[in-house]
Amino acid sequence: MNARLTLEGITKAYPAVVANDQVSLTVQPGEIHAVLGENGAGKSTLMKIIYGAVKPDAGTVRWNGKDISVASPAQARALGIAMVFQHFSLFDTLTVVENIALGLPPDTRLDSLAARITATAAQYGLELEPQRHVHTLSVGERQRVEIVRALLTNPQLLILDEPTSVLTPQAVEKLFETLRRLAAEGCSILYISHKLDEIRALCHTCTVMRGGKVTGVCDPRQETAASLSRMMIGSELPQLHPRPHQPGAPRLTVSGLSLPKAHAFATELTDIAFEVRAGEILGVAGVSGNGQQELLAALSGEDTRAPAEAIRIDDRPAGRLNAAKRRLLGLGFVPEERLGRGAVPAMSLADNVLLSHQGPETVSSGMIRRGAITAIAAGIIERFRVKAGGPQAAARSLSGGNLQKFIVGREVLRNPKVLIVAQPTWGVDVGAAAQIRAELLALRDAGCALLVVSEELDELFEISDRLMVIAKGRVRPAVPTAQATVEQIGLWMSGMGEAQTPASTELERGHA
Template sequence: MNSVATPRLELAGISKQYPAVRANDGVHLTVAPGEIHAVLGENGAGKSTLMKIIYGAVQPDAGQMHFNGQRVALQSPAQARALGISMVYQHFSLFDTLTVAENVWLGLDRGPKLPEVTQRITELAASYGLAVEPQRPVHTLSVGERQRVEIVRALMTKPQLLILDEPTSVLTPQAVEQLFVTLRRLAEQGCSILYISHKLDEIRALCQRCTVLRGGRVTGVVDPREESNASLSRLMIGAEPPALQPRAATQGETVLRVQQLCLPRQDPFGTDLQGVTLQLRAGEVLGIAGVSGNGQQELMAALSGEDPRAAPGSITLGSTDIARAGPRQRRALGLHFVPEERLGRGAVPTLSLAQNTLLTRTEAVGRGGWLRNGQAQRLAESLIARFGVRTGGAGAAAKSLSGGNLQKFIVGREIDAKPKLLIVSQPTWGVDVGAAAQIRGELLALREAGCALLVVSEELDELFQLADRLCVMAQGRLSPAVPVAQASVAQIGVWMSGLWDETPAGAEAAAC
């Protein structure tokens, strides 16, 4: 990095006011050519708004922006792309009914025909180790696979500045390492990278400088390689996140039993479930690791009731056979579910937070289906207060929240229901370190209160913190469950390839 070179990007006094919050307040930011620059801040600190301003999706109320030494006032993302600025959003912007290649092609303002784009995607995916199949419809992809599509689409434009908003939130450790190789190679070629993440270890390993935001203002510009996680946390949230202190919970009776669950895929690009067997007791957390696209979505659909095709007797909740029961029947029996996809499945984007409580909670539903709006409002307000959700209030639309704040609300909505069984997919996706610690603490408190928890996550560190036992999903099969105290990251990494022929000491006997 040449410190005397003209900055690739320079922001001066950028401010943006929304009706309920001042998202950016006099922000200054400088990024050099070939620099990997982190932007760090808690949920609602103004990071995403600032990135949208740089990308032309939002116009600032005040301040100036210079790109390669020239003052610019971007009115649209198309203008930004024409300058050489690309962005990968935290919430994906893909058309579900189109293929990967068609989505990438539509994202290019002008240029090659679809067959050429398809060939280029294949070449880029191979070059950068991003497993992407151009002909697959997007609706068949997991969240992690969609993220790779977004990254490939951004790389297709050969950007001078690449903005990545939480790019590793649903990637496995191996995929993160491969992504870092890609980003370092891009930086060596002169591409500047703005990297937004809540994962402090990643920022310290990858980035050369870090601008920290709190409440829309810059609180510091540091070299993260010379900082500790604790010092970065203090800059970001004013304190270190509380350490998790799990207490031994008394395990009770079996709450969930899955016996030889076999389900054929519902679409040609899905994964067949093959003899999945597991047992989960009250007061216990069972963690499921694995690379996205190996059957986790299909298993979650079968357990939540979205896919009611399971053979009778293959899924039991307590003493009740729920294999053919729908989601509402399962919730009535105490099973609550947090999907990995926040907008569209966990919450309806255009509905208010109060209205979104009605998706899974019945307190505000009266006889005959009449809605008690005041009660829904009070429930939403209590969730906002309990889980520290930053929003304009219970009347705010779900889509107006930052990703991390919406995640806190959705997870909080299900935790607050006091379930007998809580199934959570990617519980802290896109959530800052303070909020992640809070969510994990609430999950452990639920466990200590006697709830059974099934947690699916691609963050191994998270699973090792939360789970009592761990297993791995690979190619539609589920590994034996091993106590966390007897597991290792290396062992789990091997199991992700489907290699668990021998049952290790302390593990359950494999039934699949």
């Protein structure tokens, strides 16, 4: 039997880097094949070559035993190759069903397609509303659109990049069952993930890349997380050692925060109440689209509709303050959307420093101090080991993980009193994720109050002192992480259980 996909000697070079260097890879029919590597290892470039979005400089692509040259994604889809990108290819002004229709024959009826989307989404546990406009969706919800779009094509080869980051633990297992069923029916799956345990549980084969080259091929079921890590980064992952601590005074206090929908597809916030103390991390778990976006907008100052007293920063009313004034009170913010919110794509890293460092050290008499912002950017690049072409490199030239390290580093260097972080390690390799988490813990130990919103439960359990779940615009009272279980948090994320009532905030105040 011919292999479904064979790559031999694939090479792709850009002016500053060789992204793929003589890469070879074979995927059999019905095989779930992982591709593992650090950010910048060349995985995304290799997937884009398979999908026809990038043309290789050298090498051979063989599909079902025949040499081919995939000239475009449209040709790839015609061959039976579907891909879900880490950075989504969706048009904000179109609806979900209109976006999905773009990759289908022109005579596709939108009403029947909407029904197929709803059915497929329900089958795989991915909640979607076909008539919603994409600009109203969170990052996690946009990923669901991409996954469903790929599944609708009944592909022979399905390429998935970090597909489980939007799912509860229960839904992850359901997706795994679906992928195993697809594989049993002959569909091949290329699976990119930074979750080593996930790869070991699901995949039959793993190709490991480092610096654009293949460094090993193994059966991940026979490996440990430590051995996979050594193959990927050349060493074992650094271990986090959170030290015991006693939280200080409340730095961020939210009480009676209720907000109506900002648009038709938004989530209404109902009686949100919690506090974050100096020297602690409060983790917020929840399935994407349950009010995280709205809560973050209200806390960061993007949405100023809340009553002034509903949000207090260092015991000062802040509900009506804009983002700039909240920063003056000591607030730092890392949004979930890197390009467009966290960084301006076309601007240099040095210029992007100004998005949050706007003080006498960077601006004097209305003039930007170029030397100062360049030095800050260089310091972030060095301390957080950001792979970039220097402070003058454009933000869009960085891989997703490296841009995330830069944005987190930019906020950490401000030494904020309160830091709100959304999806701190979204799409970040395990080595960089460990570094980011270590920096967040160090900031906590220095007395900062951190609110971390993440759909990575393992991450929240690793770094949080207390955990809070948001579902359908309501939150449950925070519980000490040591008293929580993944299964219980997963159930709460799915909306099972009672929502928080005002009286229940007394439970969380008694945690210390």
